Amino acid sequence: MPTRSGFESAALSERFSGRDALLRRVAGDAPEDWVREVAEHTARQSEIFVELINKCPFGIYLVDDALTIVAMNERSQEGAFRNVRPVIGRPFEDAMRILWPEPVAQEIVGHFRRTLETGEPYRSHAFVEPRADVGQVEGYEWELHRARLPEGRQGVICYYFDSTELREAQRALAEAARRQRLLIDELNHRVKNMLSVVQSLARQTIGRNPDPAAAQLAFEGRLGALARAHDTLTRVHWEKAELAEVVEGALDSCGVADRVRARGPTIWLDSRIAVTVAMALHELCTNAIKYGALSTVSGWVEFTWRVEEAPLRLLLEWHERGGPRVTPPTRRGFGTRMLERALAGDLKAEVRLDFAPEGLVCTIEAAAPVLFEGPAVPGDGVA
DSSP states (O other): OBOTTSOBGGGSOTTOOHHHHHHHHHHTOSOHHHHHHHHHHHHHHHHHHHHHHHHSSSEEEEEETTOBEEEEOHHHHHTTTTTOSSOTTSBHHHHHHHHSOHHHHHHHHHHHHHHHHHOOOEEOSSEEEEOSSSSSEEEEEEEEEEEEOGGGOEEEEEEEEEOHHHHHHHHHHHHHHHHHHHHHHHHHHHHHHHHHHHHHHHHHHTTTOSOHHHHHHHHHHHHHHHHHHHHHHHHTTTSEEEHHHHHHHHHHHHTOGGGEEEEOOOOEEEHHHHHHHHHHHHHHHHHHHHTSGGGSSSOEEEEEEEEETTTTEEEEEEEEESSSOOOOOSSOOHHHHHHHHHHHHHSOEEEEEEEETTEEEEEEEEEHHHHOSSOOOOBOOOO
16 A cells, blocks of 8 residues: 555565665665665655654754754744744854843753753753743743764754743633632622621611611611612722712712712722721711701702822711701710711721701711722812
8 A cells, every 4th residue: 555655565664764775776686666766755755754843833953962953843943943043053052042041041051961961851840931032931841852963973852842821821720710719708708798787787777776667767778878889899890999989879879969069089999998988978868868958958968078198198078058957966876886986997087077056067087098099199179
């Protein structure tokens, strides 16, 4: 049966070559046509072999005993050695200095020298280094073997595989698994916190209110504010929320967005602080609707926030105006305690409640670095 090169396989032994055919021809025991056919078959086989080497997905190159690059497949010339020109006939050490920083280049050359001198193969382990020619990190798996060259000389052949994309994919999978574990842990943590918040709301609202209907209404309102704050955070994947959006959500949940004038610069809150601010605003709105400025048609509220310097801090101010005359409360309800304790704890803030006759003034002064990321711009602004 003909081989891939077209020669009858039965006419060749396993180790028969064109050189063997020439020797037999010199010895006079082979026809000339037969010798020519064997030589053509050998040439075709060599072409096929070269094609296989060039098209394989690995880089392959050969250096001689003077550490000069004498052969290289296309994968190498177009891959790792793409910025080395000319490459064939170039000293291997020079090529390494083009591709890698000097310490890395010398380490690689040292491995080639040891394999050339001792004949011991070498295989790299987790070779990931910054390139000197392209300004990026690349990874390779490579191994060295001593090879016999024509005329009895020795050389080193290197087989390598560019593992950069594989390593990046492995890192991406590992990072995805890490983030999944983190999200699951975070979800468990938030569910527990949420249940604790709901439990506290129920205990403080229902347990201390003698009127069941009023207690239910207050409890539902607080749960609504909590849910709205969570909606805001869900839209930004629970990473951070803009203060203006948190304020808008809290006012909308109470139906007073058109009666509260809110303004201030762009400031980002982390998720825990955003929920606390939303709950605090809900309490202020609820109190204003029941007893304060929003209990009358003409009343309104101005809510502002700004950044102050020396020391850097955030000021939030709630001013009620146009409502009934204010008198200090005779007891401290849940709303007041929540404002003073939660804001002080979560925002590292000082809360001042001034029950001025013309309207309640609530001032919250918080350490600015706790609230937002990046440089703050002092002064007022429109949200």
